[in-house]
Amino acid sequence: MTAPMPANWRKSSRSGQRTSCVEVGRVADGAAVRDTKDRSAGHFTTTGTQWTAFIEALKNERFG
Structure with missing residues (x-):
């Protein structure tokens, strides 16, 4: 099954001009995520x- 492709991708405003980040796009019931450096690799x-x-979890710093 192919994952739905979002119409609009967003990069965090905190990323500035860096290219080593992820982009997030809205899909019907959640979000799609892809690597900004390698968009052709697809998304999940x-x-x-x-x-x-x-x-x-990010807000509560559970990944630190």
């Missing part, structure tokens, strides 16, 4: 629940 998708849990 998450559900809305997974994406929310990931963002909360």
